[in-house]
Structure formats: structure tokens, C-alpha cells
Amino acid sequence: MKKTKVLLAEDDYDFGSILKQYLLIHNFEVTWAKDGKEALDFFTADEHQHENAFAICVFDVMMPKLDGFSLAEKVIQHNPEIPFIFLTAKKMKEDKIRGLKLGADDYIVKPFEADILVLRLQNILKRTQKTIISSKNEHEYAIGQYVFDTVNYQLKFNGETQRITEKEAQLIQFFYDNKNQLIKREDVLENVWGTDDFFSGRSMDVFISRLRKYFKKDANIAIESTRGVGLTFKIINN
Structure with a gap:
């Protein structure tokens, strides 16, 4: 069975050792970096592996040489689709918002049990690996004046192309499938994020x-937002 490759960046040696052992036990292949710069070096060296590249990243926020947020920004420049989780000892609202704006798939506050990280990774990978289309032949279609490319994750408008992430494409697909009707927030969260917890709700607001x-x-x-109820993806003449 092929193992899922994880890039773990954690400068606390004891905690990093525990996390690595848990991930190895649960059939992950782990590359462990002790600081942000080393993690970036590992990632850039690995990105040319294609079929055997990193599938997900786990970054501690407070690290020497390069903090977790700065590291994530650089990683996204290389691969905007890769999912990642932040680990932090802080509970500051500003940190969570910054992580959400970067597109983090999860945010775990220390201390936590290692098996929590394993479960979060498994859930994220399960969601991100789902295809958003059932037919490869019909991968482009019009949304108003836009053309939505579901395979290459692009929105095209009058000759201009906007590159989007896989999660953004999943959200657009779900909205389009349910266009011009009121959708409950929890239904959007369950179908696109796989959960309707507080963190996912905040993440969804950023994506919207x-x-x-x-x-x-x-x-x-x-x-359109209907307070306390949900959202409507309204398209006139489509």
C-alpha cells in the first residue's frame, strides 16, 4: 500500500519525535524538518517528484529561521493546492485569522494528543482527494460570463484566466449545482469541508x-447571505 507523504515542520524535538512516530504507525511517510528553512528546502527539493510528492504539510507556527506562516506562504507559491495544518501554542484570534486567510485546512492548538493530528490529516486527505466532477469530457462550462474549468482549476473571463485552488473549485461546483436556491450553511460545510465545526465555518467565510x-x-x-439561514448563489440568465 502506497504511503501518504507528510512534511512535518516542528522545532520542539521531543514533540516532533512523538508526532513522527504516530504518523509512521498510521502508514504515513514523514519528512521531519526542525525549522522553517529546512522545511522549505525539503519541499522545494521534493516538488519535482510528481507522483511521489508531499500530499499534505503540518507546520508549527513558532519556528526559528522561518515561521510557519511565512513558510506556508512560500509553499503556496510552489503549489497552491497542497493542504496544510498549523500547530500553535497560541490561542490568539489574529493568528487564527491569518492562518485562515492563507487557506489553512486546519489549526490545532497545543497541547493536543497525537492521535488528534492523525484523524485531522485523514479527514482532510479524504476531502481533498475527492473529485469534483463525474465526467472528464465536460470539464468546462459557463457560469454567467465566466468559463469554469473544473479540471485545471481556472475561471476565465474575457480572455483573462484566474487560477483557483481545489477547495475553491469544490465550493464553486457545489454552489453551481445548487444555484438560485437558498442553501443552509451547514449543508455547504458538510459537502465541501466534511464538517460544520467553528473552524470550518470561519474558513468557509474566507473562501466565500x-x-x-x-x-x-x-x-x-x-x-447572497441570508442571516442565520444560509447562502444563495444567484445567477441571472444562466
Whole structure:
């Protein structure tokens, strides 16, 4: 059975050793970096592996040489689709918001049990590995004046191409499949994030803000919020 490759960046030697052992026991292949710079070196060296590249990253926020947030920003430049989790000893709201804006798939506050990380990784990988289309032949279609490419994760408008992440594509797909009808927030969360917990709800709000910016050039497209109920992906004449 092929093992899933994880890039773990954790400068606490004892805690890093425990996490690595737990991940190895649960059939993950682990590359452990002791600081942010070493993690970035591992990632850039590995990105050319294609079929055997890292599938997910786990970054401690407070690290020497390069902190977890700065590391994530650089990793995203190389691969905007890779999922990642932040580990932190802080409970500051500002840190969580920064992580969410970077597109973090999860945010775990220390101390925590190692098996929690394993479960979070398994859940994230299960969601991100699901395909968002059932037919490879019909991978482009119109959303208002936009063309949505579900295979290459692109939104095209008047000759301009906007690269989007896999999670953004999943959210657009779900909205489009349920266009012009009120969708409960929990239904969006369950179908796209796989859970309706607080962290996922905050993450969804960030992603919806991005989608509103992507679609703002077409006045016939809107993502409307109904307070306390849900969202409507409204498309006129589509």
C-alpha cells in the first residue's frame, strides 16, 4: 500500500519525535524538518517528484529561521493546492485569522494528543482527494460570463484566466449545482469541508469572500447571505 507523504515542520524535538512516530504507525511517510528553512528546502527539493510528492504539510507556527506562516506562504507559491495544518501554542484570534486567510485546512492548538493530528490529516486527505466532477469530457462550462474549468482549476473571463485552488473549485461546483436556491450553511460545510465545526465555518467565510471577488466582474452573479439561514448563489440568465 502506497504511503501518504507528510512534511512535518516542528522545532520542539521531543514533540516532533512523538508526532513522527504516530504518523509512521498510521502508514504515513514523514519528512521531519526542525525549522522553517529546512522545511522549505525539503519541499522545494521534493516538488519535482510528481507522483511521489508531499500530499499534505503540518507546520508549527513558532519556528526559528522561518515561521510557519511565512513558510506556508512560500509553499503556496510552489503549489497552491497542497493542504496544510498549523500547530500553535497560541490561542490568539489574529493568528487564527491569518492562518485562515492563507487557506489553512486546519489549526490545532497545543497541547493536543497525537492521535488528534492523525484523524485531522485523514479527514482532510479524504476531502481533498475527492473529485469534483463525474465526467472528464465536460470539464468546462459557463457560469454567467465566466468559463469554469473544473479540471485545471481556472475561471476565465474575457480572455483573462484566474487560477483557483481545489477547495475553491469544490465550493464553486457545489454552489453551481445548487444555484438560485437558498442553501443552509451547514449543508455547504458538510459537502465541501466534511464538517460544520467553528473552524470550518470561519474558513468557509474566507473562501466565500474570495469567490465574491472572483465573480465581481459579472453583475448577474451574486453570492447572497441570508442571516442565520444560509447562502444563495444567484445567477441571472444562466
